[in-house]
Amino acid sequence: MAVKPPWSKLHSRTRRRGAVLLAIASIAIPAAVVPAASASANYCDGSPAASGSTYGKPWISGSTPAIKGRPLCDTTVTPNIHTGQDWDKNPPHFNLYSPNNGIVLERFTDDCMGKTLVLKFGDGNRAAYGHMSSVVPHVGDSITKGDFVGETGNTSCYGSGFPDHLHYSMFSTGWNGWASTHFYEPRGFLGSHGVTWVGSE
Numbered sequence: 001m002a003v004k005p006p007w008s009k010l011h012s013r014t015r016r017r018g019a020v021l022l023a024i025a026s027i028a029i030p031a032a033v034v035p036a037a038s039a040s041a042n043y044c045d046g047s048p049a050a051s052g053s054t055y056g057k058p059w060i061s062g063s064t065p066a067i068k069g070r071p072l073c074d075t076t077v078t079p080n081i082h083t084g085q086d087w088d089k090n091p092p093h094f095n096l097y098s099p100n101n102g103i104v105l106e107r108f109t110d111d112c113m114g115k116t117l118v119l120k121f122g123d124g125n126r127a128a129y130g131h132m133s134s135v136v137p138h139v140g141d142s143i144t145k146g147d148f149v150g151e152t153g154n155t156s157c158y159g160s161g162f163p164d165h166l167h168y169s170m171f172s173t174g175w176n177g178w179a180s181t182h183f184y185e186p187r188g189f190l191g192s193h194g195v196t197w198v199g200s201e
């Protein structure tokens, strides 16, 4: 078998790299079909951690926020898929609490979901609160079931007419932001883990 000179190997490697670059260029996705970084990327295909413990309501017992609408995975307003459950109440800025023991994973202000608080509970389930007007605990803080964590608000990208309410989401895997975390339906989960709904809650 003939031994190829070193430059031959180098040449073929260079050619191969050129072919790969050409292939990448030829399959480049047109700008028009690249998903925009928006709520359209939300998805609601998550499921609860199996060992769900007993939960409380994310607001003080006895108060009765109304379901505001927009249930989880509401696709009626295409392409804005909703990631949680909305509750509102009069007067606005009602107090919010932790429904279980855990820690604070995230605290930040999102362009469209406003002031956001993300908690991780001891059983592996997690909750995210959106549109808050005030947030009390900080990242890494331990949280006890029933701790006051802040107030509802209307912080968002939707302008001054956006109504005060709680957007409450649940998930059990990593937090990847509002646009790409795997959420599940929170009201049914809480209802099957110790929360009794009253009236229009």
Ligand SMILES: [Zn+2]
Binding pocket: 070, 082, 083, 084, 085, 086, 166, 167, 168
């Ligand atoms: Zn919402």
